[in-house]
Amino acid sequence: MNKAQNLAREDDPRKNYLAYVIEDTITGSPAGAVGCTFYEDLEKVGITYFIGADFRNNGYASEAIKLYRFYLAQRNQQF
Template sequence: MLIETDRLIIRDIALTDGETFIHMASDGSLNDIGFDKDSSSWMDDWIIEAQNLAREDNPRKSYLAYVIEDKRTGSTIGSVGCSYYEDLQKVGITYFIGADFRNNGYASEATKAYISYFFEHYDENEIIATIREDNVPSWKTIESVGFSFTEKKMYKDLNDANEELYRFYLAKKTEVSNNV
């Protein structure tokens, strides 16, 4: 998979991206998404799994994870893709930007491009976002790319020890295609 925007390249993940993701996780800023300080012990296995899932190319199988790369520098700056929420029976957007690369609009640019690709490439009419209430930058990103707020409720995501307060969002194919 390859998507290009003005500043970014979204591409398939490679084993060589592992070291960058491990470095990003070392400061603890990716703990909420499961990339912890011990990620070096499992990163290669995760990347191989992500590559296999990308080859299957089914957003309802488990997850699809792709690399966000700065087009100018060639640096890996984060990831974007989707996960299937079995409990909700819905596909949700997933993304992260390394702490050193935040506040540059990369998350908005990458999620907007991926959502456009998602609706063009898959037979899906909607995609959700689940974001912790305290993650204000992330829900502002999602709102800026065309997701509509649907509800706020207690929810236990995959990497949560306990239920947390989450904001739920929805983007519909018909609405997003008019905004992209």
């Protein structure tokens, strides 16, 4: 947990993959992850996600990506 918090504070997707847990809305169990990473072949930062097999086809990925984009937009306005 400390390592994840330190990576989030560094906020450098060119250096490390940044990931945040996607929780099941009913149980609160981890359903996957959403974050960003630097794609060296494209020389761009992109959003990446993983959804556990038991949680697929329930809209978790699209909701997580929308919220993550909102989060990134809010952070950019702060700077």
